[in-house]
Amino acid sequence: MSLRNAYFLIFIVLLIDQLSKIYIKTNFVLGEEVNVFSWFKILFIENEGMAWGTEIPGAYGKLFLTVFRLIAVTAIGYWLWDASHKNSSNYLIVAIALILAGAFGNIIDSVFYGIIFDDSHNHLATLFSENPYGKVFHGKVVDMLYFPIIDGTFPSWLPFWGGTDFKFFNAIFNVADMAISTGVGILIVFNKKAFHHQNV
DSSP states (O other): OOHHHHHHHHHHHHHHHHHHHHHHHHHOOTTOEEEEETTEEEEEEEESSSGGGOOOOSTTHHHHHHHHHHHHHHHHHHHHHHHHHTTOOHHHHHHHHHHHHHHHHHHHIIIIIHHHBOOOSSSOOOBTOSSOSSOTTOOOEEEEEEOOOEEEEOOTTSTTTTTOEEEETOOEEOHHHHHHHHHHHHHHHTHHHHTOOOOO
């Protein structure tokens, strides 16, 4: 795959990611939920930190995370450029492009959303609001895809967890997260093909 095609893939993923997030922000109140199927819901949440809602404590935790993401995206971008110029396999280039697109998609939220949206608590957010909820580098990542495929209760005879509710899969994510997971999945499943060098 050429670098130009890789950039086009990144652009498409970013476009879908940002359009979906902007739609959710301007049409859903925080915490609002819509059932698409019994096993698929749209549930609007905002992620303050890393995956699974993990946060870095302290006043500068969010800033550190955003700066780290920017450094990581720069490194991934160089990796994509290098892989393309070394005529690496399409598996590797597609995987890197998806990871880069996903990482960049969430960075856009972290860097800009705090200064272009007002908050989503109890009302719909406004794009390019005069009263933004945060500041640059302190935006919240928008998540909305929820797949509670199994929603039930552990049997009462089960030690420790008996009688407690459980859900599988209970993570809430976005298109950017899907791109990153798909890219990493390609590297794991097609490892030998991805890192097989093609001679020029």
